[in-house]
Amino acid sequence: MKSINNELSVHSGPILISGPCSAETEEQLITTSIQLAETKKADVLRAGIWKPRTKPGSFEGVGAEGLKWLAEAKKETGLKTAVEVANVKHVYSALKHNVDILWLGARTTVNPFAVQEIADALEGVDITVLLKNPVNPDIDLWEGGIERILKAGVKNVGAIHRGFSKYGESNFRNPPQWQIPIELKQRFPELTLICDPSHICGKRDTLLEISQEAIDLNFDGLMIESHITPDKAWSDAKQQITPFELKKLIEQIVIRESKLPKKGKDTELDNLRQKINILDSELIEILSQRMKTTDLIGEYKKQNRIKILQSNRWEEIVEKSVIEGQSKGLTKDFIVKFLSDIHLESITRQNNIMNSNKWLDKILVKR
Numbered sequence: 001m002k003s004i005n006n007e008l009s010v011h012s013g014p015i016l017i018s019g020p021c022s023a024e025t026e027e028q029l030i031t032t033s034i035q036l037a038e039t040k041k042a043d044v045l046r047a048g049i050w051k052p053r054t055k056p057g058s059f060e061g062v063g064a065e066g067l068k069w070l071a072e073a074k075k076e077t078g079l080k081t082a083v084e085v086a087n088v089k090h091v092y093s094a095l096k097h098n099v100d101i102l103w104l105g106a107r108t109t110v111n112p113f114a115v116q117e118i119a120d121a122l123e124g125v126d127i128t129v130l131l132k133n134p135v136n137p138d139i140d141l142w143e144g145g146i147e148r149i150l151k152a153g154v155k156n157v158g159a160i161h162r163g164f165s166k167y168g169e170s171n172f173r174n175p176p177q178w179q180i181p182i183e184l185k186q187r188f189p190e191l192t193l194i195c196d197p198s199h200i201c202g203k204r205d206t207l208l209e210i211s212q213e214a215i216d217l218n219f220d221g222l223m224i225e226s227h228i229t230p231d232k233a234w235s236d237a238k239q240q241i242t243p244f245e246l247k248k249l250i251e252q253i254v255i256r257e258s259k260l261p262k263k264g265k266d267t268e269l270d271n272l273r274q275k276i277n278i279l280d281s282e283l284i285e286i287l288s289q290r291m292k293t294t295d296l297i298g299e300y301k302k303q304n305r306i307k308i309l310q311s312n313r314w315e316e317i318v319e320k321s322v323i324e325g326q327s328k329g330l331t332k333d334f335i336v337k338f339l340s341d342i343h344l345e346s347i348t349r350q351n352n353i354m355n356s357n358k359w360l361d362k363i364l365v366k367r
């Protein structure tokens with residue numbers, strides 16, 4: 001695995017892949033690409049040719065015809081081109097039309113059969129492949145997809161975080177789970193990581209916020225959908241912006257230093273980090289004491305034949321802690337997540353205390 005930043009980047013600043021959600025007409029695609037090239041920010045032109053839609057009946061893409069328009073746009077602007085491929089037929093068509101970059105969508109990365117077929121079709125081909133995260137937050141599936149493409153001999157492989165499917169209300173179409181791409185980068189330190197704010201947000205007003213966050217989290221670039229007349233787009237109209245708006249958005253992103261001063265170079269930072277070290281030690285000590293106390297409650301429950309889960313007691317703890325935490329500047333979301341991990345751990349420990357070695361010792365015949 002090697003960084004592919006140089007393969008993707010033309011201009012300085014973050015790598016920028018942009019273009020319409022779907023190629024609709026030759027004129028729409030060529031005009032968008034010309035306007036994108038004029039921004040002097042966009043490095044790669046993207047366009048959906050085959051669109052995997054949630055329900056049948058909506059626009060499913062113009063198909064291979066659009067690849068000719070992409071080739072024309074490339075000739076006109078010099079921008080590299082990228083399309084989504086979901087099966088072997090797509091791969092062969094894209095290769096035939098000299099597309100520079102292929103990406104696998106979330107609904108493809110989720111399926112190892114599909115990824116393997118695409119990998120087999122790419123055996124020995126010199127091309128750049130980007131894999132969006134699978135729809136569900138399964139880092140191993142994402143990593144596995146990358147490995148399948150690498151094993152086929154493709155050298156230029158990168159990843160795109162487009163957020164994960166949700167159930168219920170959220171401000172985002174596919175809420176980001178930053179810890180997953182961060183961990184992926186730990187598994188592949190050279191990995192080029194792109195963020196796709198369009199699919200995370202699903203609407204325009206939070207695109208800048210998510211783009212900024214991604215860049216602050218050390219992502220190498222952004223994939224943002226753009227369209228000459230976004231409100232009239234045939235797919236995903238709400239999340240697309242004009243190339244001009246894209247330029248403005250990119251100009252507003254603050255690029256910060258990636259490296260902190262070394263230890264001993266800045267006493268203010270050193271002092272704050274020293275304080276964090278002390279607080280972390282205190283947190284660990286408190287967590288250890290809490291677990292020892294729940295262990296004692298586990299012993300009590302074992303002797304008195306009381307069930308482990310006490311929902312009323314737990315609800316009381318969460319309610320009280322949320323109020324207390326919010327008064328101290330912590331969010332409800334954080335407190336609930338943090339406490340539920342603690343609850344799970346104390347339940348597991350109580351289960352070990354109450355139920356360990358029971359059936360194994362009694363049921364298995366001694367050999």
Ligand SMILES: C=C(O[C@@H]1C=C(C(=O)O)C=C[C@H]1O)C(=O)O
Nearest residue numbers: 294297308309310313314343346
């Ligand atoms: C510790 C207990 O057991 C469980 C764990 C709890 C906790 O970690 O605070 C609370 C309620 C129970 O579901 C208890 O019953 O108090």
